[in-house]
Amino acid sequence: MQELWQALVQAVNLxxxxxxxxxxxxxxxxxxxxxxxxxxxxxxxxxxxxxxFHDFKGKRVVINVIQTFYSLPTxxxxxxxxxxxxxxxxxxxxxxLFTPAAIIIGQVILIxxxxxxxxxxxxxxxxxxxxxxxxxxxxxxTQAMRAILFEARFAVVGALILGFGRAISEVGAALMLGxxxxxxxxxxxxxxxxxTQRGELVLSLALGIILIGIAMVVSVIMNILLQRY
Amino acid sequence: MAFLSTVDLEQRAGPAVLLNRVNLxxxxxxxxxxxxxxxxxxxxxxxxxxxxxxxSAGDIYFDGEKITDxxxxxxxxxxxxxxxxxxxxxxxxxxxxxxxxxxxxxxGHGKAARSGVYELLDTIGLGGYAKRKAKTLSGGEAQRVAxxxxxxxxxxxxxxxxxxxxxxPGTVKMIEQLVMQFNRDRGLTVIMSTHDMQQAQxxxxxxxxxxKGELVQVGRPDDIFYSPGNAGIAGFVGMRNLLKGNVIRNExxxxxxxxxxxxxxxxxxxxAGSAVEIYIRPEDVVLSMPAPAxxxxxxxxxxIRSVAANGPLCTVVADCGFPLEALVTGRSAAEMGLxxxxxxxxxxxxxxxRVLPSMPA
Numbered sequence: 001m002q003e004l005w006q007a008l009v010q011a012v013n014l015x016x017x018x019x020x021x022x023x024x025x026x027x028x029x030x031x032x033x034x035x036x037x038x039x040x041x042x043x044x045x046x047x048x049x050x051x052x053f054h055d056f057k058g059k060r061v062v063i064n065v066i067q068t069f070y071s072l073p074t075x076x077x078x079x080x081x082x083x084x085x086x087x088x089x090x091x092x093x094x095x096x097l098f099t100p101a102a103i104i105i106g107q108v109i110l111i112x113x114x115x116x117x118x119x120x121x122x123x124x125x126x127x128x129x130x131x132x133x134x135x136x137x138x139x140x141x142t143q144a145m146r147a148i149l150f151e152a153r154f155a156v157v158g159a160l161i162l163g164f165g166r167a168i169s170e171v172g173a174a175l176m177l178g179x180x181x182x183x184x185x186x187x188x189x190x191x192x193x194x195x196t197q198r199g200e201l202v203l204s205l206a207l208g209i210i211l212i213g214i215a216m217v218v219s220v221i222m223n224i225l226l227q228r229y
Numbered sequence: 230m231a232f233l234s235t236v237d238l239e240q241r242a243g244p245a246v247l248l249n250r251v252n253l254x255x256x257x258x259x260x261x262x263x264x265x266x267x268x269x270x271x272x273x274x275x276x277x278x279x280x281x282x283x284x285s286a287g288d289i290y291f292d293g294e295k296i297t298d299x300x301x302x303x304x305x306x307x308x309x310x311x312x313x314x315x316x317x318x319x320x321x322x323x324x325x326x327x328x329x330x331x332x333x334x335x336x337g338h339g340k341a342a343r344s345g346v347y348e349l350l351d352t353i354g355l356g357g358y359a360k361r362k363a364k365t366l367s368g369g370e371a372q373r374v375a376x377x378x379x380x381x382x383x384x385x386x387x388x389x390x391x392x393x394x395x396x397x398p399g400t401v402k403m404i405e406q407l408v409m410q411f412n413r414d415r416g417l418t419v420i421m422s423t424h425d426m427q428q429a430q431x432x433x434x435x436x437x438x439x440x441k442g443e444l445v446q447v448g449r450p451d452d453i454f455y456s457p458g459n460a461g462i463a464g465f466v467g468m469r470n471l472l473k474g475n476v477i478r479n480e481x482x483x484x485x486x487x488x489x490x491x492x493x494x495x496x497x498x499x500x501a502g503s504a505v506e507i508y509i510r511p512e513d514v515v516l517s518m519p520a521p522a523x524x525x526x527x528x529x530x531x532x533i534r535s536v537a538a539n540g541p542l543c544t545v546v547a548d549c550g551f552p553l554e555a556l557v558t559g560r561s562a563a564e565m566g567l568x569x570x571x572x573x574x575x576x577x578x579x580x581x582x583r584v585l586p587s588m589p590a
Contacts, residue, residue: 129318136279137331137378138308147330151321 007205011213014206026210029187030218032100033168036107037160040115043108045156048119049145063120069113074106074172081106082176098179103187106173111163118162122155123148157226161219168215188214230293232257232418233278233386238287240273240442247273249442250287255420255435260412262433262450263422266465270442271422272315275388278420279312292385308335311379315391317371319363324355327363328377335382349377353407369400376404380411387411389421393428405432426466430454438462460506460585469554470509473587476501483526483579491550494526495582504587513581514555516545516573518565525576529553533571536562543567547575 014022051062083089085096085105096102126148134144149156171189178185180194188211195204231254240248248270255261263271276282278289280296280303288297296306311331319327325346332342350356353373358366363374372392379387389408393401409432411417422439423429429436430450438446438453446458457463464471474488476499484497486505499505515521521528531549543562545555553575557567567573 127318129314129316130320132281132314133318133320133375133378134330134334135281136307136310136312136314137334138304138382139330139334140304143334147320 003201004205006202007209010202011206011209015210015213022207022210024183025186025188025191025207026214028100028185029168029189029211030214032103032174032187033107033164035104036111036167037115037164039104040108040111040163041160044112044115045119045149048116049123049149051116052120052123053145063117066113066117066120070117072110072113074110074170075176076172077106077110078173078176081109081173085177097177098181098185100178100185102177103174103185106177107167107170110170110173111166114166115159115163118159119156122152122159125155126151154226157222161222164218165215168211230290231255232292233420234290235274235278236288236290238274238277238289239285240270240277240282241285246442248277248284251439251442251444253437253444253447255418257418258412258416259435260408260419260421260433262429262436263420263439264424264426264429264436264453264465265422265439266424269439271424271439272390273442274439275312275390275420275422278386279310279388280307281312308382309384310386310388311382311384312388313372313375313379313390313392315394317368317375319366319371319374321362321364323359324350324361324363324366324374325359327374328381331378331382346377346381349381353377354403369396372396372400372404373407376407380415380417383415385418387417387419387421389419391422391424393423393425401428408432426450426454438465440465456583460508460587463506463508463583463585468508468583469511470514470552472507472509472551474505474507476503476505484584486582486584489551491529493529493582494579495584496580497582497584499584499586505584506587507582507584509553509577509582511544511554511556514553514575514577516547516555516557516565516567516575518571518573520574521576523576524578526579527582528574528576531573531575533567533569533573535569536567547573549575 051059081102082097085091085094085102096105130151131144131148134147139147169189171193174187175190175193178187178190180186180190188207192204192207195207234254235251238248238251251274263274265271277284284297288295290296291306294301320330328349329342329346347359350359353376355370355373363371366374376392393404405428408419408421412419421432433450436448436450436453437444440461446453446462453462454466457466457468460471472488474486474493476484477487477492478485478501479499482496482498484495484499486493486495486507488507493507495507515525529549531547531553534546534548534552537544538559541559543557543559545557545562545567547553547555555575
């Protein structure tokens with residue numbers, strides 16, 4: 001209990017004193033996870049819509065496979081991407097290994113199944129009558145799709161927050177692909193992992209509290225934006 | 230050619246036939262009601278006309294064009310129509326945005342359109358509701374929003390699928406009046422489905438009866454109400470005393486029909502031996518005590534089984550060898566002291582008995 005209290009005090013101290021290293025690590029975490037979720041959303045929401053709005057053979061199987069990959073271990077993603085971008089891999093020439101971009105690639109792959117699956121779920125949750133109403137009101141199929149996405153916006157934003165949470169909280173891919181290089185690829189989770197190994201438990205806890213704080217702020221901002229529409 | 234017509238329109242779902250060779254014609258500017266019991270195919274028909282579904286066979290012509298032609302742009306056709314669904318679906322946005330949605334998808338959402346939306350909100354009695362979340366509206370309010378959303382683009386054809394089912398009488402009246410107002414002021418052509426014959430009588434100029442996927446009768450509401458084409462339609466439009474019998478003899482246009490051992494005289498040309506179904510409107514049956522001296526050909530002695538108040542009227546069921554329903558005013562029921570078990574005479578004219586050949590089972 002004592003340690004938790006100390007951690008809380010230290011977390012507040014680190015934030016209030018604007019500790020340059022903590023601020024830098026936090027911002028990097030935020031930037032990498034935000035980039036990952038934006039790139040993933042760009043692919044996954046249209047893909048979810050494509051799967052939802054079209055009937056094809058094996059649709060159920062595709063959805064099952066997507067849902068299976070919800071539990072993709074972060075280290076497996078890390079290993080998989082590592083094989084591709086390491087010096088001897090097919091994309092070795094791009095020299096991506098141990099860069100923030102490598103972490104982003106890993107996190108995008110990690111959250112794609114969750115985001116696609118949740119987008120399909122969000123769209124399925126919209127009353128079929130909404131589509132009829134939009135089409136009957138003279139909407140083209142693209143306009144009707146947009147109307148349905150708009151109806152599903154609460155669930156879609158929920159999926160985005162979940163994906164963001166999975167990205168900012170994962171450590172496996174960030175460690176294997178980023179390498180935890182101080183001042184370059186060190187993020188909150190890899191820093192926590194390192195500090196814990198070094199026995200700096202209070203600092204680790206403080207960083208953990210900051211991570212939760214970031215997640216909370218992001219979620220609150222998203223919900224405030226959502227309330228306006 | 231009619232403004233809207235269907236030619237041998239068919240819709241199947243697997244082995245089930247939802248619509249069977251429906252040939253319907255609706256003229257420009259009329260209010261046409263499609264009536265029929267639940268499951269008759271009313272929704273299927275309206276969805277086909279709105280091009281929400283593709284028919285299994287047959288064609289639809291709208292304003293001279295074959296709109297079921299797959300090469301035609303369905304969006305362009307739909308933008309000349311509008312539809313109000315039985316269960317109103319509102320978008321999860323404001324009332325204003327709901328009503329303005331059809332304008333938005335057409336790309337025309339200028340200042341004039343905006344004031345048009347506000348005007349329409351006033352017309353439907355939701356003037357102060359523009360900024361309200363549509364999801365918070367009651368069923369009746371949501372249906373009015375759906376109606377406003379349908380007419381905001383001034384369509385040529387308004388389709389309404391049981392628009393007043395499950396609504397309170399006040400809202401039903403308001404929606405009916407709005408539809409009639411739009412029809413009168415803008416010449417809007419309306420096709421509405423309903424299972425309420427009285428609503429069809431109030432609103433529509435012509436009625437088509439849809440039963441089990443087939444359009445069985447088309448005509449003015451009174452024609453269908455007073456001269457239903459068959460016993461099935463008679464039952465649906467609320468004919469109460471529907472009886473089966475056999476013609477015993479026919480004496481110069483007056484058929485004598487045996488119904489459960491009692492003889493009933495009716496105006497009909499059907500010959501002896503014909504199996505018939507007859508019906509007598511309850512308001513045409515006169516109850517009296519003692520035996521009536523009037524000119525009615527049918528005077529049956531019977532026993533009252535039940536007396537039930539029905540607004541200002543009383544529905545009396547008498548046993549004449551078959552149950553016969555009569556409608557009397559509450560006052561005369563009290564004056565005559567009608568109670569179950571009492572014996573009375575039920576009389577009705579031969580002309581009040583409608584006779585139809587029995588439908589093969």
